[in-house]
Amino acid sequence: MTPLTSDYALEIVDLNKAFGGLKVTQSVSLAIRQGERRLIIGPNGAGKTTLFNQISGDMRPNSGQIRLFGADVTKFAPYKRAHLGLSRTYQIITLFTGDTLQHNVTLGLLGLLPSRWQMWRPLSFYGDLAGEARRTLDTVGLLHLADHPVSEIAYGEKRRVELAMALAQKPRMLLLDEPLAGLSNTERSTVKSLIASIPRETAVIMIEHDMDTALDLAETVTLLNYGRVIVDGERDVVIADERTREVYLGS
Amino acid sequence: MKWIAAALLAGLLLLLPLFAGDFYINLASQILIAAIFALSLNLLVGFGGMTSLGHASYLGVAAYISALLTSRYGFGHGAAAIISIAGTIATAAFFGIIALRATGLGFLMITLALSQVLWGLAYRMSDVTNGDNGIAGLTRPMPFDISLDGAAAFYWFALIVASIAFLMMAVFVSSSFGSSLKGVRDQPRRMAALGFNPWMIRWITFIYAGFWGGVSGLLYVYYNKYIHPTSLSTTSSAEALLGVIAGGSGTLGGPVVGATLVLLLKNYASAYIERWNMLLGLVFLFIVLVMPTGIVPGLSKLMARLRRGSR
Numbered sequence: 084m085t086p087l088t089s090d091y092a093l094e095i096v097d098l099n100k101a102f103g104g105l106k107v108t109q110s111v112s113l114a115i116r117q118g119e120r121r122l123i124i125g126p127n128g129a130g131k132t133t134l135f136n137q138i139s140g141d142m143r144p145n146s147g148q149i150r151l152f153g154a155d156v157t158k159f160a161p162y163k164r165a166h167l168g169l170s171r172t173y174q175i176i177t178l179f180t181g182d183t184l185q186h187n188v189t190l191g192l193l194g195l196l197p198s199r200w201q202m203w204r205p206l207s208f209y210g211d212l213a214g215e216a217r218r219t220l221d222t223v224g225l226l227h228l229a230d231h232p233v234s235e236i237a238y239g240e241k242r243r244v245e246l247a248m249a250l251a252q253k254p255r256m257l258l259l260d261e262p263l264a265g266l267s268n269t270e271r272s273t274v275k276s277l278i279a280s281i282p283r284e285t286a287v288i289m290i291e292h293d294m295d296t297a298l299d300l301a302e303t304v305t306l307l308n309y310g311r312v313i314v315d316g317e318r319d320v321v322i323a324d325e326r327t328r329e330v331y332l333g334s
Numbered sequence: 335m336k337w338i339a340a341a342l343l344a345g346l347l348l349l350l351p352l353f354a355g356d357f358y359i360n361l362a363s364q365i366l367i368a369a370i371f372a373l374s375l376n377l378l379v380g381f382g383g384m385t386s387l388g389h390a391s392y393l394g395v396a397a398y399i400s401a402l403l404t405s406r407y408g409f410g411h412g413a414a415a416i417i418s419i420a421g422t423i424a425t426a427a428f429f430g431i432i433a434l435r436a437t438g439l440g441f442l443m444i445t446l447a448l449s450q451v452l453w454g455l456a457y458r459m460s461d462v463t464n465g466d467n468g469i470a471g472l473t474r475p476m477p478f479d480i481s482l483d484g485a486a487a488f489y490w491f492a493l494i495v496a497s498i499a500f501l502m503m504a505v506f507v508s509s510s511f512g513s514s515l516k517g518v519r520d521q522p523r524r525m526a527a528l529g530f531n532p533w534m535i536r537w538i539t540f541i542y543a544g545f546w547g548g549v550s551g552l553l554y555v556y557y558n559k560y561i562h563p564t565s566l567s568t569t570s571s572a573e574a575l576l577g578v579i580a581g582g583s584g585t586l587g588g589p590v591v592g593a594t595l596v597l598l599l600k601n602y603a604s605a606y607i608e609r610w611n612m613l614l615g616l617v618f619l620f621i622v623l624v625m626p627t628g629i630v631p632g633l634s635k636l637m638a639r640l641r642r643g644s645r
Contacts, residue, residue, distance in 0.1 A: 139527055165529035177524045179517060190517050193510055194529030202511040202542075209510070248528070 089153030092117045092256045092286035093138065098147035100130075100137060100310075107133045108144065109310040117255070121288045122301035122318070124331055130310040131290045132174055135258050138288075139171045140164050151256065165194060168255030172245040172262060174290070178233045184244055185229040188216040191248035219251040223277060239270040246277060257281065259289040263296055271296055298322070306330060347493060351486035359485040361601060365594050366489075366496040367553045372577045372589035373503050374546030379575065380584030381507050382539045383519035384434075385442050387571050388449030391429065392547030394566030396422045397555035398456065401469045411475030419548050426544025430537045449571055456563035468562035472555060482556065492553055499546055504586055506542070515539055576614070580621045582628025591629050 093115040100108035107130045115121055123131050136142040138149060140161035149157045151167050179187050189212050193199045198209065206212075220226045223243040228236055233244060242262065249257055262278065263271050275296050281287060291297035298304075304321040306314040308331075314324045321327055351359050371393055378384045399418040403409035409417070433444040456463045463469070474482040482488045506512050517525045518532045526532055555561050564570065573596055581592025599617060603610040625632025 141523060141527070160531070161523075161526040162529050162531045165527060171527055173524070177521055179520050179524075181520070186513070190513065190525070191528055193513065194525070199510050199514050199530060202506050202509045204510070205505060205508040206510045206513050207508070252528070 089150070090116060091150070092119065092152060093288070094148075094150040095138070096148040096150075098134075098137065098144050098149065100133060100142065100144045107310045108137065111147070111307075111310070111312055113305060113312065113315070115256075115286050115288060117286055118284050119286050120300055120302045121286075122297050122304045123288060123290045123307060124292075124294070124297075124304060125307035125313075126331060129307040131307055132260055133310075134307070135171065135260055135288075135290065138164075138258060139169065162194075165252070169258070170249040170252045170254035170256070171258035172249050172260055174260040174264065176238075176241050176245055178241060178244055178248075180234045181232060183230050183232055184220055184225055184236070184247075185213065185216045187233060187244055188219050188247050188251050189213065191219075191251040192216060195252055216251065219247050222250070222280075223247045224273065239266050242266060242270070243274065243277070246274065250281070253282075254285060256286045257288070259287060259291075261290055261292065263291055263293045275300065351489055356485040359489045361597070363485070363489045363492045363557055364601075365597050366492040367550050367557060368574070368577070368593035368597050369590045370496050370499045370553065371547060371550035372574050372581070372593035373499065373586070374543045374550065375574050376578045376583055376589040377503065377506070377515075377539055377543040377546070379578050380582075380588070381512065381519065382515050382536060382543075384437070384536060384540070385575070386433075386445040387442050387568060387575060388429075388433075388445035388447075389543070389547055389574060390566050390568075390570040391445075391449040391452050392422050392426055392544040393551035393554060393570070394452060394456065394561075394563075395425050396548035396551030397561045397565060398463065398469070400552055400555055401472055401561045402462070405469060405472055411473075415475070415552055418552060419545065422548030422551070423541055423545055426541045426547075427537075430540035430544075434533060434536050434540065446568060446571075449566065449568060453563055453566045453568070456566050463563070466563065468560055470560045472559040472561070474556045474559065488557065492557070495549065495553060499549060500586070500590075503546065507586070511535070511538075573614075576618055580618055580628060582630035582632070585628070585630045588628050588630040595629075 091114050093113070095111055095113040098108050098111045099106070111134065123134070125131055133142065137144050140156070140159055144157065147157070148155060151164060151169060154167060156164050156167065179190065189206070192212055192215055217226060217229055220229050223246055225240060225243055225247065228240065233241060242265070246262060259278070262274055266274060271293070278287070278289070278300055289297060289300065298318065301318050303316060304318050305312060306321060306327050313330055314321045314326050350362055354362070371389070375386065375389045378386050378389070396418040399421045400414045403414040403417060404411060429445070429448050432448065433441050436444055457465055459465070474488065476482065477491070480487065482491050514525070514530050514535050518530065518535050522532045554565065574593070577592030577596040578589045579592070580595060581590065582588025595617070596614065599614050600610060603613045607613055621629060
């Protein structure tokens with residue numbers, strides 16, 4: 084394998100995906116630099132989450148190539164991509180509802196450790212894992228709920244657990260699928276500062292409809308519509324672009 | 335409280351042959367064997383979310399290999415046991431590759447079909463397996479030159495094996511791997527995104543469950559000194575599954591309670607009613623209606639409610 088050195092965290096080349104006759108990704112090409120903060124916008128059904136699913140490996144594209152840190156991962160299973168430093172959160176909250184918050188975050192940590200194969204030693208013996216999980220919960224402000232099951236906490240808190248699970252993995256590339264969806268104003272600003280405090284070397288791609296909050300976090304913006312990249316570039320350039328206003332912001 | 339109850343139960347199990355007659359000692363041995371089998375099936379059904387209707391395959395493969403090697407090819411029990419377990423593991427590994435192409439109902443149907451193939455072989459390949467006559471005249475092993483022919487001696491032997499099996503499976507489900515398994519059961523997509531390989535986790539569990547199924551198969555053939563194709567049949571797979579679900583799948587105590595219940599019904603009811611399966615069905619129906627999650631979770635919920643009520 085070629086050494087995993089690249090200026091780019093993620094390169095997408097001419098990606099295509101169709102569900103039957105419906106083309107959800109049409110010759111999409113994108114390049115995200117290491118540590119870049121990218122916002123993806125577009126109306127409902129523009130193919131944003133589908134694009135995420137192809138990057139994370141949940142879906143296979145029909146054609147095209149995806150490179151993570153220089154490595155061609157187009158045919159990689161999702162778990163292999165995670166081991167290259169990719170983490171994601173879900174638009175529809177996907178947590179282990181019967182387990183405690185601490186256990187949820189611990190699973191995030193465990194996913195990248197060789198000890199996930201250990202069968203002869205109770206998980207509770209790994210004190211360092213528990214400590215690390217609680218520290219991560221502390222950074223998202225949920226330490227006081229660490230021992231509660233996910234089913235008992237509020238929606239906004241679940242969103243933060245989603246984030247904590249991804250952050251615990253210390254990813255080099257993070258995909259956030261509508262991290263602010265359904266949050267109150269206070270929660271919104273909490274999560275916003277959380278995202279802002281993600282280490283600079285981590286590249287972040289975020290899908291978000293709340294432009295007021297999301298634009299502050301973004302350096303670059305990509306506008307998708309009908310599965311195509313319409314505009315792509317520096318934030319202010321994209322926002323000022325006429326096509327953006329036409330498609331998304333309304334004229 | 336919990337520790338006292340556990341100590342009492344351990345003492346009772348250990349000393350049972352001192353106060354019980356041979357009939358009850360033998361019944362207890364059978365329960366221990368069925369409990370190991372149910373616990374191993376529960377790794378798949380309860381903790382892995384893989385409902386198998388072919389788990390008797392592994393009990394049967396181990397039992398048949400051991401029976402053939404010791405009776406026909408003059409192997410000692412030690413070597414025969416090792417080869418039977420190795421054979422069971424290989425079978426489970428191979429069946430796992432086929433069955434895990436599917437999940438849910440598809441998985442269930444494949445495990446059922448595969449076990450039917452083995453059952454058919456045991457029945458029809460009569461020059462090897464003796465077909466419907468089964469293989470009789472088998473012996474029990476003599477570990478450390480101790481004869482296991484007495485009811486009490488065999489019971490203690492089965493108790494040691496069952497205790498080790500219970501402990502190992504208890505550690506397994508509470509381990510990192512066990513947590514991965516439960517995670518894959520609940521949210522496979524998420525687990526994959528977190529870096530876990532769902533297929534590999536399921537496959538290893540499938541093999542591990544097959545291994546303990548094989549251990550129970552060895553005990554089974556030692557106990558009965560006889561093996562017949564019915565041991566491999568869908569009925570025995572289904573009986574065990576019934577026990578797991580009735581007792582409470584995904585708990586450690588559930589399969590033990592469920593297996594005990596099935597065995598007791600089988601032993602007592604079959605003395606009075608010819609169609610004891612019907613009674614088993616009714617009891618099962620009653621349990622599922624009253625305690626949908628099984629006896630053990632149902633009772634612990636009830637206890638919790640009573641405790642809250644008395645305060």
